[in-house]
Amino acid sequence: MEKDKDYKILSIDGGGIKGLYSAVILAEFEEKYGKLSNHFDLICGTSTGGIIALGIAAGIPAKDIVNFYISEGHKIFPYKSSRQRLWGFIKQAVLSSKYSDTQLKDALKKVFGNMTLSECETNVLIPVSNITTGLPRIIKNDHHPDLTLDNRHSLVEVALSTTAAPTYFPIQSISTMPNPEHQFADGGLYANNPALHGIQEAYRFYINHKDSEYKSFTLLSISTLHENFAYKKKLKVLHRSLILWNKNLISLMMDLQSVSTHFHIKYLNQSLKGHYIRIESEPISKGESKLIELDNASSKSIDILVSKGKEASVKWIDSPDIQKFFSNPK
Numbered sequence: 001m002e003k004d005k006d007y008k009i010l011s012i013d014g015g016g017i018k019g020l021y022s023a024v025i026l027a028e029f030e031e032k033y034g035k036l037s038n039h040f041d042l043i044c045g046t047s048t049g050g051i052i053a054l055g056i057a058a059g060i061p062a063k064d065i066v067n068f069y070i071s072e073g074h075k076i077f078p079y080k081s082s083r084q085r086l087w088g089f090i091k092q093a094v095l096s097s098k099y100s101d102t103q104l105k106d107a108l109k110k111v112f113g114n115m116t117l118s119e120c121e122t123n124v125l126i127p128v129s130n131i132t133t134g135l136p137r138i139i140k141n142d143h144h145p146d147l148t149l150d151n152r153h154s155l156v157e158v159a160l161s162t163t164a165a166p167t168y169f170p171i172q173s174i175s176t177m178p179n180p181e182h183q184f185a186d187g188g189l190y191a192n193n194p195a196l197h198g199i200q201e202a203y204r205f206y207i208n209h210k211d212s213e214y215k216s217f218t219l220l221s222i223s224t225l226h227e228n229f230a231y232k233k234k235l236k237v238l239h240r241s242l243i244l245w246n247k248n249l250i251s252l253m254m255d256l257q258s259v260s261t262h263f264h265i266k267y268l269n270q271s272l273k274g275h276y277i278r279i280e281s282e283p284i285s286k287g288e289s290k291l292i293e294l295d296n297a298s299s300k301s302i303d304i305l306v307s308k309g310k311e312a313s314v315k316w317i318d319s320p321d322i323q324k325f326f327s328n329p330k
Contacts, residue, residue, distance in 0.1 A: 006275065007202040007214040008325060010040040010056070011195035013258050014047025014188040015224030015251075016165070016294030017077055020069040020302065022222045023052050024309025025279060025316070027062035032317055033326035036062060037121040040220075041330065042201060044125040044194040046187040048224070050162035051108070054155045057124035057141075058115055065111070070306075072107035073297035097170045098295070101160060104169065108156045117141040117158065118151035122330075125201055127187030127194050128161045131171065132179075136190050138197060144205045152176050162187045165250065168295065193258035195221040195265055199274070218275040220325050221262070225308050226255050226281035227292050251294055277321050282308040 012022050030036050036056045037043070045053025055065045077099065117124065123143040130137040139158050142151040153176055161172040161184040171183045191197055199217060206214045227248075262278050269276050284292060284304070291301045316322050
């Protein structure tokens with residue numbers, strides 16, 4: 001057994017259709033370095049990042065995941081015109097979740113079929129929120145003798161649960177859970193950036209354990225494309241209602257969580273001494289920011305997400321920091 005190996009982790013943020021940005025980066029990396037599931041010991045993903053993580057862990061080519069967003073995004077998020085989006089917001093605010101999960105479920109079935117977590121080619125970790133218990137729940141394949149709960153879950157059920165963003169998609173149940181009456185919502189409520197959970201998993205089960213080949217970790221964390229939420233001018237209305245916050249509230253919370261986790265890991269890593277790389281959001285203009293939303297799947301939005309993903313990949317793909325993740329396949 002080889003000693004002093006690094007436990008390699010890939011982590012992908014949540015962010016709705018903005019996950020296309022992350023998927024494009026990973027597809028470019030896969031084109032150059034080969035199948036991603038061969039290069040990582042654990043793949044973590046929340047919400048839209050959970051869809052990407054499940055796909056990569058299952059051995060699905062990253063370019064097929066990119067095509068999933070491009071071909072199915074406008075069906076999953078159908079409100080594209082300003083009038084349609086206004087109706088969607090009214091529906092979301094006072095009537096029901098903004099979207100049905102029917103189109104998302106159908107699209108996921110096209111990608112995952114009837115695959116279960118037991119069929120993944122590498123370890124996978126997906127945060128969901130158990131709203132029955134009010135506690136976080138991490139779904140993962142049974143990659144260690146202490147883990148026996150999740151292998152039989154279908155990838156479609158897990159993906160639907162981690163993407164069930166409140167007010168956007170309906171609450172989900174997973175039929176094969178130990179308690180089938182438990183219900184779940186988006187893992188982004190507490191772990192929009194699941195990278196820290198990946199580190200915890202590595203140290204809990206592998207790093208520096210007796211007879212373990214792993215002595216440290218490498219972590220590649222991929223952001224989604226962030227909207228520009230900084231209010232450059234002082235807000236005049238301080239008692240802001242849901243309507244005044246509008247779409248910004250949930251997106252702002254998710255982006256702040258992701259950035260906060262990044263800062264936590266940077267600080268912890270001064271002691272842990274792992275190899276940590278975070279590919280952040282590319283800068284976007286004020287005009288582009290108006291088109292980049294969790295659920296804006298218009299053709300202009302899709303084009304920006306693809307273009308920015310390719311820009312980021314060009315910056316990083318030949319970096320020695322990135323090559324470290326791909327130099328020694330499993």
